[in-house]
Amino acid sequence: MLTTILFYFFSTILVGSAAGVVLSRNPVRAALFLVLAFFESAVLWLLLDAEFLALVLVLVYVGAVMVLFLFVIMMLDINVAKMREGFTKHAPLGAVVAGLMIAEIVYVVWFRHLGITLATTAPPLPANYSNVHLLGQVLYTDYMLPFELAAIVLLIAMVAAISLTMRHRTGFKKQDISAQVARRREDAVRIVKVDSEKAS
């Protein structure tokens, strides 16, 4: 009962903030609504006892991805008026995409002949049940290969991103810490003995 009330409470906020992402005129506010939407979906996962997924969603998406997102949006000087000019032009395409997505969801949810078994009430969990342990066990046994493959794909993406942005430009000064640390007094200072002027 309480869970149902909480579910509807948080999903109302979720839908509201998702609408806010689309409807708000200020891009920074839109991004902040997206943050709220992520947070609310994490809360919904918590209600499903998926605490690990919920916390990781907050940690990765809210704590890291959206911070960098906001960082970029705040730096850009976005001309809102110019963006709105293109609205009527792109609206039909957007409508088609939205329609397709709604149709897919309706197809899956409404027509149950796809053979998808609907979620029934989950079996009661034992008292010492640990979401994290079970998830780790499944990831490192049954899904070992896909898990490792995903890790390799991410690694390749990371290396690619770094190598794309690392440009070695000539003719500009760059700090070389190891060269600075390796510098000795003898390399830099020359002691010159200057004879003092003699009184004539």
Added chain:
Amino acid sequence: MMAHVPGLAWLLAQWSAMPAYLQLLIVKTAEIIGVMLAVVISVALLTYAERKVIGWMQSRHGPNQIRIFGLPILKGVAQPFADVIKLLLKEVLVPSKADKVLFLLAPMIAIVTALTTWAVVPFSPDFVLADVDAGLLYILALTSLGVYGIIIAGWASNSKYAMLGAMRAAAQIVAYEIAMGFALVGVLMASGSLNMTAIVSAQSGSILHWNLLWLFPLMIIYFISGVAETNRAPFDVVEGESEIVAGFHVEYSGATFATVFALPEYANMILIATLTSVFFLGGWLSPFQGLVPADWLLAQSSFLWLFIKILWFLFCYLWIRATFPRYRYDQIMRLGWKVFIPLTIVWILVECGMVALRVGPWAQFG
């Protein structure tokens, strides 16, 4: 004997007549309020300690005028409370071009994230507000939310200096969070659990069983990253008085200044000190456990040991602030990305080797 007092007997009867969930609700609410009050009062006393300690380190007196009811003890100890009263009585100014909703929302976000993290901190063997299974992840998730208070404050102020401070904060916190996360991976491997109480219990035995010994590099990195995460000197370029005036909180005044800047920063300092003690110094465990007879007072594990460890790390915070000059911004970034993250990864690999070879604390898994 207590039950002879008529009013008390009536209260006790009312209490036992209550349904269990209501009792739990009342007890937990009282505990939460107690922890919050303790944190807020500690913040006030920490600001006093900071000014006194740094004063002594610089051959000054620090605050020495305001006393409690004019009593001739502890001169200046009421200074933080006077400051709080002053801040609360001042006018809250909102810049006319600011985003008013977000401008007032930022202090709330900052204070909520600074206080909610305390929910999973284990204070003593039998006192923790919520003994959740994924406590460590909860702490990582919530501390990563703290940056929103700063970013939103900086952006909503509609001021160049505040904006620059917010940018610096975002880049710095994201950089050091990764090193912090990796340092905690090492803690996880040593304790085998995400539960905070289990992390402390895994270190019981003697002082040689603490994570301090095997994870020493990770402890240093965790604490320094914690200093950077809380934007304290020498990593306080987010405020950088000499370059960007006061950074993200330049437009805040009065009560909003206290909640966007002072309270979260000091509460997070205490939190980092507590977490470093919990993760690496065995939390509430006594250092003499297993070294002196178990029935001695010294060997008893209690909150007092945690308190001493927290005080030590807080003193380190102040000590560092009085000692080191501010880092240059690119050096901060270099330290975070190019020094700390590789170091933690190397030490995780070393730890993997120790686990595989069953060395040290992992010998018991033989």
